[in-house]
Amino acid sequence: MREQIEGSRAVAHTVARCRPEVICAYPISPQTHIVEELSRLVKTGELAPCEFVNVESEYAAMSVGIGASATGARTYTATASQGLLYMTEALYNASGLGLPIVMTVANRAIGAPINIWNDHGDSMSQRDSGWIQLYAEDNQEAVDLHVQAFRLAEELSLPVMVCMDGFVLTHAVEPIDVPEAGPVDAFLPPYEPRQVLDPDEPVSIGAMVGPEVFTEVRYLAHARQMRALELIPEVAAEFSAAFGRTAGGLVRPYRCEDAETIVVALGSVLGTIKDVVDELRDAGTRIGVLGVTSFRPFPLEEVRAALGHAARVVVLERALAVGIGGIVAANVRMALSGIHLHGYTVIAGLGGRAITKASLHRLFADAIADELEPLTFLDLDRALVERELHRGRTERRPGPSAENMMRDLGPTATGIG
Amino acid sequence: MPTQPIKFYQTGSFAVGNRLLGPDQRSVQADMQRTNSLNSGHRACQGCGEALGARYALDAAMRATGNQMIAVNATGCLEVFSTPYPETSWQVPWLHSLFGNAPAVASGVAAALKVKGRTDVRVVGQGGDGGTVDIGFACLSGMFERNDDVLFICYDNEAYMNTGVQRSGATPPAARTMTSQAVGDEPGNVFGQGKNVPLIAMAHEIPYVATATVAELRDLEAKVRRAMEFRGARYLHVFVPCPLGWGSAPHDTIKVARLAKESGLFPVFEAEHGEVTAVSPIRRPVPVEEYLRLQARYAHLFADPPRTETIARIQAIADRNIRKFGLVEPS
Amino acid sequence: MYAVRIHGRGGQGVVTAAELLSVAAFGEGRHAQAFPTFGSERTGAPVAAFCRIGDRPIRAREPVTEPDAVLVQDATLLHQVAVFAGLREHGCVLINSTRDAGALGLAGLSARLVTVPATDLAQRHLGRPLPNAALLGGFCALSGQVAIASLCAAIRARFSGRVAEGNAAAATAAYEKVRDGLLEAADA
Numbered sequence: 001m002r003e004q005i006e007g008s009r010a011v012a013h014t015v016a017r018c019r020p021e022v023i024c025a026y027p028i029s030p031q032t033h034i035v036e037e038l039s040r041l042v043k044t045g046e047l048a049p050c051e052f053v054n055v056e057s058e059y060a061a062m063s064v065g066i067g068a069s070a071t072g073a074r075t076y077t078a079t080a081s082q083g084l085l086y087m088t089e090a091l092y093n094a095s096g097l098g099l100p101i102v103m104t105v106a107n108r109a110i111g112a113p114i115n116i117w118n119d120h121g122d123s124m125s126q127r128d129s130g131w132i133q134l135y136a137e138d139n140q141e142a143v144d145l146h147v148q149a150f151r152l153a154e155e156l157s158l159p160v161m162v163c164m165d166g167f168v169l170t171h172a173v174e175p176i177d178v179p180e181a182g183p184v185d186a187f188l189p190p191y192e193p194r195q196v197l198d199p200d201e202p203v204s205i206g207a208m209v210g211p212e213v214f215t216e217v218r219y220l221a222h223a224r225q226m227r228a229l230e231l232i233p234e235v236a237a238e239f240s241a242a243f244g245r246t247a248g249g250l251v252r253p254y255r256c257e258d259a260e261t262i263v264v265a266l267g268s269v270l271g272t273i274k275d276v277v278d279e280l281r282d283a284g285t286r287i288g289v290l291g292v293t294s295f296r297p298f299p300l301e302e303v304r305a306a307l308g309h310a311a312r313v314v315v316l317e318r319a320l321a322v323g324i325g326g327i328v329a330a331n332v333r334m335a336l337s338g339i340h341l342h343g344y345t346v347i348a349g350l351g352g353r354a355i356t357k358a359s360l361h362r363l364f365a366d367a368i369a370d371e372l373e374p375l376t377f378l379d380l381d382r383a384l385v386e387r388e389l390h391r392g393r394t395e396r397r398p399g400p401s402a403e404n405m406m407r408d409l410g411p412t413a414t415g416i417g
Numbered sequence: 418m419p420t421q422p423i424k425f426y427q428t429g430s431f432a433v434g435n436r437l438l439g440p441d442q443r444s445v446q447a448d449m450q451r452t453n454s455l456n457s458g459h460r461a462c463q464g465c466g467e468a469l470g471a472r473y474a475l476d477a478a479m480r481a482t483g484n485q486m487i488a489v490n491a492t493g494c495l496e497v498f499s500t501p502y503p504e505t506s507w508q509v510p511w512l513h514s515l516f517g518n519a520p521a522v523a524s525g526v527a528a529a530l531k532v533k534g535r536t537d538v539r540v541v542g543q544g545g546d547g548g549t550v551d552i553g554f555a556c557l558s559g560m561f562e563r564n565d566d567v568l569f570i571c572y573d574n575e576a577y578m579n580t581g582v583q584r585s586g587a588t589p590p591a592a593r594t595m596t597s598q599a600v601g602d603e604p605g606n607v608f609g610q611g612k613n614v615p616l617i618a619m620a621h622e623i624p625y626v627a628t629a630t631v632a633e634l635r636d637l638e639a640k641v642r643r644a645m646e647f648r649g650a651r652y653l654h655v656f657v658p659c660p661l662g663w664g665s666a667p668h669d670t671i672k673v674a675r676l677a678k679e680s681g682l683f684p685v686f687e688a689e690h691g692e693v694t695a696v697s698p699i700r701r702p703v704p705v706e707e708y709l710r711l712q713a714r715y716a717h718l719f720a721d722p723p724r725t726e727t728i729a730r731i732q733a734i735a736d737r738n739i740r741k742f743g744l745v746e747p748s
Numbered sequence: 749m750y751a752v753r754i755h756g757r758g759g760q761g762v763v764t765a766a767e768l769l770s771v772a773a774f775g776e777g778r779h780a781q782a783f784p785t786f787g788s789e790r791t792g793a794p795v796a797a798f799c800r801i802g803d804r805p806i807r808a809r810e811p812v813t814e815p816d817a818v819l820v821q822d823a824t825l826l827h828q829v830a831v832f833a834g835l836r837e838h839g840c841v842l843i844n845s846t847r848d849a850g851a852l853g854l855a856g857l858s859a860r861l862v863t864v865p866a867t868d869l870a871q872r873h874l875g876r877p878l879p880n881a882a883l884l885g886g887f888c889a890l891s892g893q894v895a896i897a898s899l900c901a902a903i904r905a906r907f908s909g910r911v912a913e914g915n916a917a918a919a920t921a922a923y924e925k926v927r928d929g930l931l932e933a934a935d936a
Binding site for chain 2: 021022024049050051053055056057059060063064065066067068069070071072073075089090093097197198199201202203204205206207208209210213
């Protein structure tokens with residue numbers, strides 16, 4: 001049903017329609033509204049049968065999930081930022097054991113310094129954990145991806161992370177068509193585990209594996225994600241047929257066919273970028289944007305096909321690989337191996353800094369004029385940074401950088417953006 | 418007709434009793450129909466207290482649950498020596514996840530069984546002291562606080578054994594480990610606060626808490642059986658000597674365990690909802706020295722000159738336990 | 749596309765206000781998007797929320813930097829936060845206050861500015877000093893973007909019982925007050 005509803009609540013209702021049997025959750029901004037709503041649905045009996053386990057940490061959340069999934073229960077949890085990191089060991093364990101857990105990551109920056117606002121640092125840090133990673137462009141897609149996620153996870157026996165921008169999507173109220181129970185039931189068959197703890201057929205799960213076969217086990221994990229490259233578009237197509245709208249898939253090109261300049265991005269910033277692309281197109285600029293929906297597995301072929309003909313590619317990402325530069329950019333570069341074009345990496349929106357249309361217009365103009373550095377930090381306050389660098393060079397004990405710069409910035413009442 | 422009660426004593430490592438009892442009163446292990454949950458062929462050291470304890474505990478659990486049981490194991494000796502890929506010694510459904518999360522994983526298994534209406538299937542979580550007292554402590558407490566339907570068994574050999582004998586939160590004072598070496602002014606582990614997890618479990622007021630040793634295996638079986646009569650969080654702390662880590666003779670494992678109890682260093686008791694309900698009395702208290710001398714991890718206390726003060730401090734701990742728990746029957 | 753920015757303090761229902769406005773617009777068959785600036789939960793801290801209303805799907809995710817309308821739920825913010833930053837020329841402003849623009853030192857503002865005693869109205873109709881619904885009611889009259897009936901429907905969907913009726917009554921009272929004030933000014 002189409003309603004004007006907060007993203008988190010829509011996700012909660014959709015997850016409920018997917019009939020999870022065990023939900024284990026630990027609160028962390030900005031995921032709280034999702035698990036609060038799910039706990040309400042379980043408590044009232046609207047979502048039943050379902051065990052809602054209030055765990056004592058995110059590590060426990062994923063661990064309870066592992067136990068539940070291994071026992072054959074459809075399992076769900078949600079987290080963000082520090083919480084995702086706290087469960088890192090368990091993330092690898094879940095994917096290594098092939099457990100089809102679905103988890104929402106309400107994308108949020110990672111500290112220090114502590115920051116509760118949106119960027120992709122958290123999920124990007126876990127890109128090698130073996131989880132499938134899908135990024136939602138808007139709240140409708142966030143909702144739809146969860147339905148697809150359970151299906152993908154259970155068919156592949158791999159856990160799936162649905163990434164939605166914290167606050168920007170989770171706390172936004174917009175028109176969302178929350179899938180009804182009937183169509184979801186038709187789309188999601190009951191969970192049939194590949195392996196399960198059952199006294200009638202005892203198995204040992206979680207053995208130690210030595211050098212003699214570890215490589216093969218890891219190869220199979222990779223092979224499964226390669227299989228996911230085929231399955232993700234299949235599931236998306238099936239979803240589209242069943243629900244009548246586009247969601248999911250590997251990549252989503254927008255006005256790229258004859259574009260000279262193509263921007264690449266993930267998540268909600270795509271909406272803002274599309275507005276800018278339309279305005280530039282109206283002015284005659286041949287520009288397009290490629291949204292990457294599936295970051296893991298990374299769709300090398302599809303990205304290459306979409307970008308290969310462009311003269312320049314601007315990868316705009318909300319994450320940073322300290323010491324080298326862009327994360328998404330590096331993956332994109334791999335896709336473009338052998339193809340010569342101008343490639344620019346733009347680090348934007350870290351820690352919740354707004355990515356504005358005005359900034360994007362300036363940025364794209366510079367890109368088109370090929371006046372961009374290979375690596376750009378969008379809207380960087382150079383003066384502030386220089387002052388702190390100078391402090392570091394000249395003072396024996398300069399103090400903590402973050403606090404120094406905050407002080408330089410002056411008292412900040414609610415900034416707009 | 419006059420009758421006289423005759424007490425049977427266990428001496429050395431020979432268990433007296435099975436032969437003189439009716440079949441239904443014998444230990445589970447004496448039964449040819451036992452499930453052999455932890456089957457032979459595992460790679461444990463000779464004299465491993467943990468293997469002995471786990472075998473008895475899990476077969477007793479299977480008996481008590483009608484063979485409807487799932488086991489969750491923390492990383493550690495028990496997990497490593499029982500599942501050398503591609504073989505497994507486990508004949509029960511068994512899951513190993515991580516080092517610090519066994520209680521949480523067990524909670525997850527219990528939640529799944531509950532939602533599927535399989536409340537006939539019970540869950541046993543198990544791990545060593547490292548995985549329970551230290552890295553698994555938060556998860557253990559969470560499981561207690563939620564009163565999840567799990568029996569968690571800690572096999573306490575008082576150090577991180579599988580990684581090469583390093584000190585854990587359960588390592589007793591003065592014990593030698595690789596990270597509390599027998600050198601310097603205060604050789605061996607320092608006299609710290611300790612972490613009495615059975616008492617902490619009692620503080621959570623969970624339905625059932627008990628301690629046991631591998632010297633009294635019938636008692637261990639009985640406690641597992643008793644634990645399975647309850648629903649909710651239950652905790653069993655089992656004292657299991659490690660010949661390799663402790664430097665004790667493999668054939669002394671049961672003897673060392675008995676001396677730990679008889680000296681008062683390891684109180685054996687049961688508790689329900691935070692209150693002690695039964696205590697296994699010490700028939701003849703032995704001085705701690707008798708227990709310490711059997712283990713090379715305490716050898717530095719008996720060097721030349723002996724560390725009598727340290728031994729006295731350890732004796733004081735034992736005496737305090739005896740007093741606190743009322744371990745010695747008034748004659 | 750019409751953009752609204754609402755300023756207030758934590759605990760005054762600023763976020764709910766933006767949400768209600770978006771639901772009201774949705775109810776009229778339009779596209780709407782509402783979201784707050786975000787921070788850890790803290791009563792009394794300055795908070796802003798945004799609402800965009802349009803006839804096509806709204807894709808932009810940036811904060812509203814050039815609002816067509818600014819609503820100020822707490823007048824003490826006037827000299828603390830740049831509440832009028834980016835305000836479009838001929839945009840409209842509603843301020844929760846018993847005083848008029850001149851008394852607030854805003855006579856020179858080149859916008860259609862109206863003050864609404866929203867807290868008083870809320871106190872009277874709702875029994876609590878939560879000014880958000882009343883200020884929204886005034887907005888309906890001043891901007892004409894959303895019908896008062898749509899706003900009241902959104903209020904009744906969000907709240908129930910006396911809270912719903914109280915909020916709807918406060919909104920309607922503010923709506924009438926502003927509407928009548930505008931008519932008077934037009935006649936003058």
